[in-house]
Amino acid sequence: MYRDGHAGFNALLYAPFVPLVSAGHSLELALWGAVLALATATLPDFDQGLPRIDHRGPTHTVWFALLIGLVTGAGTALVARSSFGAGGGFSFGFGFVVGTCGILAHLAGDVVTPMGISPLAPVSRAHLTLGWFKSKNGRVNRAFLIAGSVALLGALLLAIYRPVLIASAG
Numbered sequence: 001m002y003r004d005g006h007a008g009f010n011a012l013l014y015a016p017f018v019p020l021v022s023a024g025h026s027l028e029l030a031l032w033g034a035v036l037a038l039a040t041a042t043l044p045d046f047d048q049g050l051p052r053i054d055h056r057g058p059t060h061t062v063w064f065a066l067l068i069g070l071v072t073g074a075g076t077a078l079v080a081r082s083s084f085g086a087g088g089g090f091s092f093g094f095g096f097v098v099g100t101c102g103i104l105a106h107l108a109g110d111v112v113t114p115m116g117i118s119p120l121a122p123v124s125r126a127h128l129t130l131g132w133f134k135s136k137n138g139r140v141n142r143a144f145l146i147a148g149s150v151a152l153l154g155a156l157l158l159a160i161y162r163p164v165l166i167a168s169a170g
Contacts, residue, residue: 001109001110001112001113001135001140001141001144002135002136002141003041003042003045004141004142004144004145005109005135005140005141005142005144005145006041006042006045006105006106006109006144007038007041007042007145007148008141008143008144008145008146008147008148008149009041009105009106009108009109009144009148010037010038010040010041010102010105010106010148011034011037011038011041011148011149011151011152012144012147012148012151012152013037013101013105013148014033014034014037014038014098014102014152015148015151015152015154015155016151016155017030017033017155018030018033018034018152018155018156018158018159019155019158019159019162021033021089022159022162023159023162024089025089026089027159027160028090029089029090029094030156030159031156032076032079032090032094032095033094033098034152034156036072036076036095036098036099036102037098037101037102037105038102039102040068040072040098040099040102040103040105040106041102041105041106042106043059043068043102043103043106044056044059044060044064044103044106044107044110045059045106046059047059047060056110056115056116056117056118057121058121060106060107060110060117060118060119061107061117061118061119061120061121062104062107062119062120064103065100065101065103065104065107066100068099068100068102068103069095069096069097069099069100069103070096070099071099072095072096072098072099072100072102073092073093073094073095073096073099074092074095075095076090076091076092076094076095076096076098077090077091077092077095079095107119109144110135111128111129111130112129112130112131112132112133113129113130113131113132113133113134113135114129114131114134115129115135116128116129116130116131117129
């Protein structure tokens, strides 16, 4: 997948959690999760600009996902200390889960292409590919971008207006 496809795929996967996180914790935390999900969507592809690292090499592994989870968890814990995160349910665990899953979603988006990935390298050389469509398939990338954008926007609107609808109904 290309950048737009990955962003849409991550948005599509995170969208169902927006109303849940908002209702269970806070809208701010749900929005923070959306930011993390989208920020991690294309992060593994930074390897394309590195001279000695193969594309879909170390940045396309579960180990990288865990590393990014630690970083996003720590970042979320720092946000929790700020006035922005105060009382909003911000925690290391939330940031870790969303960051790790954001990278894993990227890997899932790449496993469906013929190039595939080796997600457990260097521990295992097992190469996974489903070969459903090429990364550069514009229709698939646009479809994921549109579906993810619509789903995330709908989820955000639901999270924002659900309390208003409940209050007016009661």
